[in-house]
Amino acid sequence: MKNDIGCLEAIEAFYAYLDGELEEPGSIADFEHHLEHCRSCFTRIELERMLNERMRRTARKESPQALRERVGQLLQHFGDDSNG
Amino acid sequence: MTVSNAKSIFSAGVEENIDALYSVALRLTRRDADAEDLVAETVAKAWGAIGTLNECDRFRPWLFRILHNTFISDFRKKSVRPDEASYSAGECEDDDLVTLLNEQSDDFLVWWSNPEREFFNDLLGEQLLAALDEIPEAFRTVVLLVSVEGFTYDETAEVLGIAPGTVRSRMKRGRTLLQKALWAQRPAADRNTT
Secondary structure (H helix, E strand, O other), X not given: OOOOOOHHXXXXXXXXHHOOXXXXXXXXXXXXXXHHHOHHHHHHHHHHHHHHHHHHHHHXXXXXXXXXXXXXXXXXXXXXXXXX | OOHHHHHHHHHHHHHHXXXXXXXXXXXXXXXXXXXXXXXXXXXXXXXXXXXXXXOHHHHHHHHHHHHHHHHHHHHHHHHOOHHHOOOOHHHHOOOOOOOOOXXXXXXXXXXXXXXXXXXXXXXXXXXXXXXXXXXXXXXXXHHHHHHXXXXXXXXXXXXXXXXXXXXXXXXXXXXXXXXXXXXXHOOHHHXXXX
């Protein structure tokens, strides 16, 4: 059964929910129930989610080819001492 | 585990994580060449410490822990700005912190949610990275690991050797600092309307 929680209680759970750290099914249901009824909290969490997503796409970089080759060479030679 | 098995698991794990290692290294060192050196050094150290990897499914946090330790021991001195020195690990336990979005900053919310603002365009990508780089390292690292690389709070705590509760409070603080840095970067035209 879903409980009605207020904004203060929702804010307590805000980031745990956003980061997938809100584990109890009851807590998740209560939080989502609050979002369905509170435009302000819904807007805030959507914006936080967008910022997270944008940050993920922006800060994630493809490693340079030179680095991949350098690491590849390291990996090739690991274990040589043990084998030889 | 035979050397051949270990090498095969290790190589696959490194190759799978090389972009993530580089991405985190780049935001920690803020320099391409240093980031590449940090990743290469991490891989070399990790292979040397392969005996400390007790469970294969813990490979990722184990590898990033070595990256972080290597950064601290060999690279941090070059990348830390003087203003970051005041942020010690003990100074971010403030659980009452709420981020800008959550502390009812309606001006910020209106500005940010305005669809005409094109907030999420390419230019913002640079602004976002600049804002991220402004955050003191203790908070930047946690934000990177959780928000960008998808580590859980427990895994992040394992990587950094801190308590999960500290990860939680640093995330809050890191988000607040990031949003404040973005808010400070908003175009002058926007400042006049708020």
